[in-house]
Amino acid sequence: MGKRLVVNHRWCKGCGICVAFCPKEVLAMKNDKIQIADESKCIRCGQCELRCPDYAIFLEDVINKTTEEAQ
Amino acid sequence: MSTEKPSALISKYLRTQHLPHIWCPGCGHGILMRDVAKAIDNLKIDNDNVCLVSGIGCSSRIAGYMDFNTIHTTHGRAIAFATGIKLAKPEMTVIVVAGDGDISAIGGNHLIHAARRNIDLTVVVFNNDIYGMTGGQYSPTTPKGELGTTAPYGNIDRPFDISALAKGAGATYVARGTAYHAVQTIKMIQDGISHKGFALIDCISACPTYYGRKNKKGGAVEMMKWQQANGVSVEKAAGMTAEELAGKLVIGKLHQEMGVPEFTEEYQRIIDRFTVGG
Numbered sequence: 001m002g003k004r005l006v007v008n009h010r011w012c013k014g015c016g017i018c019v020a021f022c023p024k025e026v027l028a029m030k031n032d033k034i035q036i037a038d039e040s041k042c043i044r045c046g047q048c049e050l051r052c053p054d055y056a057i058f059l060e061d062v063i064n065k066t067t068e069e070a071q
Numbered sequence: 072m073s074t075e076k077p078s079a080l081i082s083k084y085l086r087t088q089h090l091p092h093i094w095c096p097g098c099g100h101g102i103l104m105r106d107v108a109k110a111i112d113n114l115k116i117d118n119d120n121v122c123l124v125s126g127i128g129c130s131s132r133i134a135g136y137m138d139f140n141t142i143h144t145t146h147g148r149a150i151a152f153a154t155g156i157k158l159a160k161p162e163m164t165v166i167v168v169a170g171d172g173d174i175s176a177i178g179g180n181h182l183i184h185a186a187r188r189n190i191d192l193t194v195v196v197f198n199n200d201i202y203g204m205t206g207g208q209y210s211p212t213t214p215k216g217e218l219g220t221t222a223p224y225g226n227i228d229r230p231f232d233i234s235a236l237a238k239g240a241g242a243t244y245v246a247r248g249t250a251y252h253a254v255q256t257i258k259m260i261q262d263g264i265s266h267k268g269f270a271l272i273d274c275i276s277a278c279p280t281y282y283g284r285k286n287k288k289g290g291a292v293e294m295m296k297w298q299q300a301n302g303v304s305v306e307k308a309a310g311m312t313a314e315e316l317a318g319k320l321v322i323g324k325l326h327q328e329m330g331v332p333e334f335t336e337e338y339q340r341i342i343d344r345f346t347v348g349g
Binding site for chain 2: 004006007008009010011013014015016017019020021036049050052053055056060
């Protein structure tokens with residue numbers, strides 16, 4: 001079972017905490033909302049999910065899907 | 072990848088129809104609410120066996136968001152309501168979430184006496200050093216010299232150390248976490264819930280809107296980085312001098328005392344003495 005990074009733009013308030021604490025510079029801000037700039041760098045550490053005050057970014061379990069579909 | 076669905080953890084423990092919550096962008100309370108959910112999840116306690124009690128203030132809005140038995144009570148009185156709930160249902164996990172002003176000013180007396188009684192409650196303080204909801208007035212934990220809307224020339228009071236206050240009053244589990252130190256704080260909340268007796272976890276939150284802006288601490292990111300840079304573990308702090316520890320946040324389990332009689336059990340013994348056949 002793999003994990004993929006997902007963003008709920010509707011809940012994002014643009015505080016920037018996830019961008020600041022992402023160790024791999026996966027994330028960026030665009031129009032005051034979080035964007036996944038480069039998912040290929042993501043190491044699924046979950047630092048963003050741990051500190052997002054609005055539950056707008058998290059690692060989702062991917063069940064029965066190929067890696068390609070998960071991207 | 073974009074989604075409109077919340078994570079499994081959030082779906083299980085939060086009333087998602089009320090999200091996004093009202094807390095400001097970057098407010099530490101959202102992080103701490105997830106910590107409470109994760110702690111319950113790690114302990115595998117059924118939602119229906121948890122009662123979450125809150126008072127008044129930004130943090131106390133949590134009673135509306137979390138999907139347990141919840142009660143949003145009057146200012147400072149969450150512990151009083153929680154005491155009644157725990158006595159009626161001692162088998163239930165009763166958690167109080169309160170702000171620094173709610174718990175140590177308005178409800179200060181309830182705090183010290185619940186600690187003295189060693190009643191099996193877990194109090195999670197969302198401590199942001201200010202009254203956020205009402206507009207940034209200084210609270211009992213605002214550091215000396217800092218600004219609030221009611222302290223335009225700097226706060227002249229010495230702040231309460233809520234952890235030390237709880238320990239002094241007889242709490243048998245005391246820990247300090249922060250919004251930044253989420254992994255450790257989740258563990259502390261778990262240990263506080265598992266501890267039989269009065270547990271208090273003083274969680275340093277961040278109020279970028281009032282405290283941060285008034286005191287030029289930067290935004291949410293800068294306030295979190297401050298916690299990261301100034302949090303010192305209990306183990307490391309043991310080898311540091313008072314001067315070295317000035318302005319630092321000592322993080323971790325600060326106190327635990329086992330074997331102290333617990334209030335609801337003591338109360339039950341009295342009931343048993345007067346119960347026919349008991």
